[in-house]
Amino acid sequence: MSRADQTDAVWVNKIIPISTVDGPGARSAVFVQGCNLRCAYCHNPETQTLCRHCGLCVPGCPSGALSQNGSRVVWNPVLCIDCDQCLDVCPYFSSPKVRRMSPQDVFAEIEPNLPFIRGLTVSGGECTLYPSFLTGLFRLAKDNNLSTLIDANGAVDLSLFPDMMNVTDGVMLDLKAWDPEVYRRVTGVERTQAAENNLRFLSSQGKLAEIRLVCQADWIDVRQALDGAAKTIPHAVHDTPLKLIAFRSYGVKGEMKDVAAPGLSEMETYRTYAESIGFTRIVIR
Amino acid sequence: MFDKKQAFDVLTSKRLTHEQKLMSLAKSAENAFDVLEIPEKTRQYFASGVINDLFEGGAPYRPRYILPDYERFVREGSAFLQLQPPRDFDELIFALMIIYRHVPSITNFPVYLGNLDTLIEPFINAESDADVVRKLRLFFTYLDRTITDSFCHANLGPKATRAGELILEAEAGLQNAVPNFTIKYDPDITSDDFMKRAIDCSLQCSNPAICNHQANTSPFGDAYGISSCYNILPTSGGAYTLTRVTLTELAKIADSADHFLQDLLPEVLRLIGDYMTERIKFLVEQSGFFESNFLVREGLIDKDRFLGMFGVTGLAEAVDMLLAGKGFVYGRDSEADDLAEAILNTVESVVNSLDAPYSPLTGGKFLLHAQVGLDSDIGITSGVRIPVGKEPDRFIDHLRHSGRFHKYFPAGVGDIFPIAAHVDQNTDALLDVVRGAFSVGVHYMSFYAADTDLVRITGYLVKRSEMEKYRQNEVVLQNTTQLGAPNYDVNRLKDRKVRMSD
Ligand code: SF4
Ligand code: SF4
Numbered sequence: 001m002s003r004a005d006q007t008d009a010v011w012v013n014k015i016i017p018i019s020t021v022d023g024p025g026a027r028s029a030v031f032v033q034g035c036n037l038r039c040a041y042c043h044n045p046e047t048q049t050l051c052r053h054c055g056l057c058v059p060g061c062p063s064g065a066l067s068q069n070g071s072r073v074v075w076n077p078v079l080c081i082d083c084d085q086c087l088d089v090c091p092y093f094s095s096p097k098v099r100r101m102s103p104q105d106v107f108a109e110i111e112p113n114l115p116f117i118r119g120l121t122v123s124g125g126e127c128t129l130y131p132s133f134l135t136g137l138f139r140l141a142k143d144n145n146l147s148t149l150i151d152a153n154g155a156v157d158l159s160l161f162p163d164m165m166n167v168t169d170g171v172m173l174d175l176k177a178w179d180p181e182v183y184r185r186v187t188g189v190e191r192t193q194a195a196e197n198n199l200r201f202l203s204s205q206g207k208l209a210e211i212r213l214v215c216q217a218d219w220i221d222v223r224q225a226l227d228g229a230a231k232t233i234p235h236a237v238h239d240t241p242l243k244l245i246a247f248r249s250y251g252v253k254g255e256m257k258d259v260a261a262p263g264l265s266e267m268e269t270y271r272t273y274a275e276s277i278g279f280t281r282i283v284i285r
Numbered sequence: 286m287f288d289k290k291q292a293f294d295v296l297t298s299k300r301l302t303h304e305q306k307l308m309s310l311a312k313s314a315e316n317a318f319d320v321l322e323i324p325e326k327t328r329q330y331f332a333s334g335v336i337n338d339l340f341e342g343g344a345p346y347r348p349r350y351i352l353p354d355y356e357r358f359v360r361e362g363s364a365f366l367q368l369q370p371p372r373d374f375d376e377l378i379f380a381l382m383i384i385y386r387h388v389p390s391i392t393n394f395p396v397y398l399g400n401l402d403t404l405i406e407p408f409i410n411a412e413s414d415a416d417v418v419r420k421l422r423l424f425f426t427y428l429d430r431t432i433t434d435s436f437c438h439a440n441l442g443p444k445a446t447r448a449g450e451l452i453l454e455a456e457a458g459l460q461n462a463v464p465n466f467t468i469k470y471d472p473d474i475t476s477d478d479f480m481k482r483a484i485d486c487s488l489q490c491s492n493p494a495i496c497n498h499q500a501n502t503s504p505f506g507d508a509y510g511i512s513s514c515y516n517i518l519p520t521s522g523g524a525y526t527l528t529r530v531t532l533t534e535l536a537k538i539a540d541s542a543d544h545f546l547q548d549l550l551p552e553v554l555r556l557i558g559d560y561m562t563e564r565i566k567f568l569v570e571q572s573g574f575f576e577s578n579f580l581v582r583e584g585l586i587d588k589d590r591f592l593g594m595f596g597v598t599g600l601a602e603a604v605d606m607l608l609a610g611k612g613f614v615y616g617r618d619s620e621a622d623d624l625a626e627a628i629l630n631t632v633e634s635v636v637n638s639l640d641a642p643y644s645p646l647t648g649g650k651f652l653l654h655a656q657v658g659l660d661s662d663i664g665i666t667s668g669v670r671i672p673v674g675k676e677p678d679r680f681i682d683h684l685r686h687s688g689r690f691h692k693y694f695p696a697g698v699g700d701i702f703p704i705a706a707h708v709d710q711n712t713d714a715l716l717d718v719v720r721g722a723f724s725v726g727v728h729y730m731s732f733y734a735a736d737t738d739l740v741r742i743t744g745y746l747v748k749r750s751e752m753e754k755y756r757q758n759e760v761v762l763q764n765t766t767q768l769g770a771p772n773y774d775v776n777r778l779k780d781r782k783v784r785m786s787d
Binding site for chain 2: 016017018019020021024025026027029112113115116117118285
């Protein structure tokens, strides 16, 4: 592997050969490890941080897939039976089941899927923390006529990475919350200008593939967030797809793990509200 | 030989409908004749289950599968049926309802109902969408309740038509097992929008299945139809007969893979060729069918467009058995798949060396067909499919495997996949996968949503709810429920790997 490859390598949590829920059509989806937020409702919390090699998860592994090798915890994918014991016990919202991969490594794994997929989506963790990896991977995807989508949490200012954005067809942008207090409570970090900048920047580039918002009345200021987005990109509201996602506690390890899910009728009130402020392409999930 | 006891059991059964009794008794009578010359060796292979003629009966008096030229019937009407050509949509449906009643087959029901969309298209110009859908629903429900056998097939496509879209709309609202639909799909001809509707319909009611039009035009050009259980056959013709070799049973008596490939397999294939020759000759030369039936006399079928289907089944278990001790598994290990390929290469070359009588369309050859199975098949997986529970982890690997083995079977082969229910939110994704599958050589595939009532057994559809009634000893309308229930249970079909759940 060349030096350049190594610099661009990231920790990859998993690669789904055919995903039907990460954008239009059949797509391969890559999930990278590591995030700059710690959302209370995160439903794949094991992707949040890089493994600290503390070794806590090793003794409970029933298949001998984990071992301590000097200062590192090593995972053997051949032995692993995917029982997820390690994820359950890890106190750091991490996973030992990750692989260090360059854009070339990832693409080599995706290549056999090519006749079956129309695109590639990278998610996380937060994949925009690794712009040079994304640039390298998406260049390979473009060479093979795949469409390229990013699933972003909105907390990284994407206008700072023009090379990456050149090979990115669209970004599915999570709004999280609008009010700084609410945002801090739900994501664990301070809200920055990035959220609004991204809305403006992506919509001006025609690359705002979707706005997403997880809904739960006690935790998220749904109406305020929709208002905020609509005011930030007044000309694009009409055309931008909006996905309203009902919070579900399944897989959640964070503070919202025991919080109740909104019912369908509550979700419909959000749809009605979104329509009233100009959104037209609304999906509830 | 006439089996008096069996006939009496049928006659007095409380589990069979009147119609089912009638047909079973007719079969007993047919089997009272001993008109075919069957060598002792062939009889032995029949007894051990290596050869099976799928209940065709002892004295063939009609072809197994008939695919009439319904276009001609619609154009010209029928003197025998005393019908003028239909002039409007109502008359068309009426005429079809009548002729279907008179198309024989091995099941005594029509196994092929025509390319329904192109048949209907010229007749609906004056009708509103709502009227067409309402009439189609009545028509389809009539078919479902009177053709009480799921081995019945209607075709759609490859071109998008208004009729095709309305058929999908009518069908999606019904949960009928009959007829099966197959859409002929050619990415160069079929619009994406039409295919997405077809896929959406398929996730709602397990119909239509999808046929690779480009791959399946090779044997007879465009003039082909899908009948019964994934049979690709010439229209205006069909299949005289179908006899199969059950590779699993043959592997049981093989000393080694070499013994199987060099000695046993060629011998059995030749005996099957001889047996089908006997059947075809009786049917053509003695049964009187081709001299007397109105379908022939009115040019709706032509003897020269019939052929003999050479069935193959149980490849997976045969391969695993021949490699016993080495631990290689069909569908997962390349060593096993390579042996499977060697077996099919032998099958292909031996079958192509045999002469089939009265088969000018195929140049005097039998055509290979991956036979989907019988209710009595225990531990024998249909055709060249991968057994339930041993499917590759990845859908793509499964499809590539199918692509590798479908090419041997011009007379039909297919795979069935339960698809995660939420894929109806992204039908583009399933369309992408179908396109990919066809590009790697898959000839035919069908889906059902993992949570649906209508499940595909080996090719035909059965309702889970009807199977439950049958298990409780209630009389059920469709005879395929009786085939399906044991197959579903024994072959653990509920454990089929659900695809696209990510
Ligand atoms: S999931 Fe984790 S604990 Fe379970 S077998 Fe794999 S490595 Fe071991
Ligand atoms: S995955 Fe978590 S528990 Fe296991 S070694 Fe890494 S940080 Fe420790």
